[in-house]
Amino acid sequence: MKIRLYNITYFFTRAFQGIVxxxxxxxxxxxxxxxxxxxxxxxxxxKVNTEHNLEEINEYNKIVVFVEKETQEHTVKLLKEKIExxxxxxxxxxxxxxEVLKGLFKQYGDYSDILEMYxxxxxxxxxLVITYTDPSKVDTIVYHIQHMSEQExxxxxxxxxxxxxxxxxxxxxxxNVASLILTWLMxxxxxxxxxxxxxxxxxxxxxxxxxxxxxRYVGASAFFVAFPFVLEGIIIGLLSAGxxxxxxxxxxxxxxxxxxxxxxxxxxxxxxSMWSLLLIAFLAIGVGLGVIGxxxxxxxxxxx
Numbered sequence: 001m002k003i004r005l006y007n008i009t010y011f012f013t014r015a016f017q018g019i020v021x022x023x024x025x026x027x028x029x030x031x032x033x034x035x036x037x038x039x040x041x042x043x044x045x046x047k048v049n050t051e052h053n054l055e056e057i058n059e060y061n062k063i064v065v066f067v068e069k070e071t072q073e074h075t076v077k078l079l080k081e082k083i084e085x086x087x088x089x090x091x092x093x094x095x096x097x098x099e100v101l102k103g104l105f106k107q108y109g110d111y112s113d114i115l116e117m118y119x120x121x122x123x124x125x126x127x128l129v130i131t132y133t134d135p136s137k138v139d140t141i142v143y144h145i146q147h148m149s150e151q152e153x154x155x156x157x158x159x160x161x162x163x164x165x166x167x168x169x170x171x172x173x174x175x176n177v178a179s180l181i182l183t184w185l186m187x188x189x190x191x192x193x194x195x196x197x198x199x200x201x202x203x204x205x206x207x208x209x210x211x212x213x214x215x216r217y218v219g220a221s222a223f224f225v226a227f228p229f230v231l232e233g234i235i236i237g238l239l240s241a242g243x244x245x246x247x248x249x250x251x252x253x254x255x256x257x258x259x260x261x262x263x264x265x266x267x268x269x270x271x272x273s274m275w276s277l278l279l280i281a282f283l284a285i286g287v288g289l290g291v292i293g294x295x296x297x298x299x300x301x302x303x304x
Contacts, residue, residue: 014228015235025199026236032196033240033289034247036189037282041248043182044281045256049269050178061172063138065145066160067126069097079154080128086144088137093129100124125159135172138163193289198297230294237290241282248278 019026065083067076076094084092095103101124132141142163149158216225249271256268 011228011231015231018228018232019235025196029193029196029236029293030240030243033193033237033286034243036193036289037241037244037285038247038251039189040186040285041244041278041282042251043185044278045248045252045274047179047182048274049256051175052269053267061131061135062164063130063132063141063145064162065128065130065158066162067128068157068159069125071126071157075154075157076126076128079148079157082148082154083128083130083141083145086141088132088134089141090131090133092131095127095129097122097124097126100127190285190289194293194296196293198293229297230291233290233292233294234287235290237286237288238283239286240290241286244286245279245282248282249275 065079067079071079080092080094083089101122104124130141132138142161145158145161148154149156252271256271
């Protein structure tokens with residue numbers, strides 16, 4: 001069945017008439033759906049910024065091996081190669097003691113005068129920073145590294161191992177719980193939105209029930225009768241998505257950029273880095289929920 005066989009103006013006219021005729025319910029559907037999409041967008045923006053800021057403390061998800069000061073360079077290189085071969089180890093970064101000291105100068109610039117005394121005799125140790133893929137394998141990785149320090153070719157090369165397993169596990173737990181809560185919130189809001197749209201379309205169908213019976217009696221197809229209602233749901237979805245996107249922009253600019261962005265320890269992503277993805281998602285959610293609500297409300301009618 002091809003839509004071009006029908007007058008597209010008729011479909012849009014009927015859809016807009018349905019929205020105007022059921023003004024209060026249509027307005028309620030737009031408000032609820034826009035609110036749902038807005039909360040979903042805020043939840044997603046919060047999730048993205050949280051993950052971005054957690055990357056700033058990503059060292060908690062890494063194992064740091066401090067190498068004994070007297071260890072030869074070729075021994076450190078061999079130790080690094082052995083660690084790279086361990087299961088669940090993604091990468092190993094070798095940071096020399098001179099690089100560690102430079103990092104301290106950069107981090108504590110206000111106290112650089114105090115650190116100057118260490119230029120001649122660097123007290124820092126070489127570090128091997130290990131990135132792993134499976135947090136459950138941390139203990140195993142640490143055990144193998146300790147065993148390496150007992151082997152002849154890398155004997156006594158490891159001074160200390162800092163795994164920070166407990167902190168990493170807590171960070172992962174926070175991320176998982178937050179993600180679960182936000183996901184369920186989005187699902188709940190989606191169900192509420194579909195329910196509101198469904199009732200709006202049902203009212204429109206009930207209002208035009210006699211007209212629909214006559215149209216079916218004279219041979220109008222199910223598509224011809226039902227499509228204006230589906231189009232009505234799509235229009236409600238598009239209106240809701242547009243309103244939600246505009247509100248999302250202002251809320252993000254005022255709350256996230258102006259307020260949270262002023263806190264030095266929080267790095268807020270600019271809206272320009274996510275606007276396109278948000279716009280596509282808002283339109284897809286709005287239209288998708290509008291169509292779903294319309295189809296559910298018409299299901300009983302289509303079976304008749």
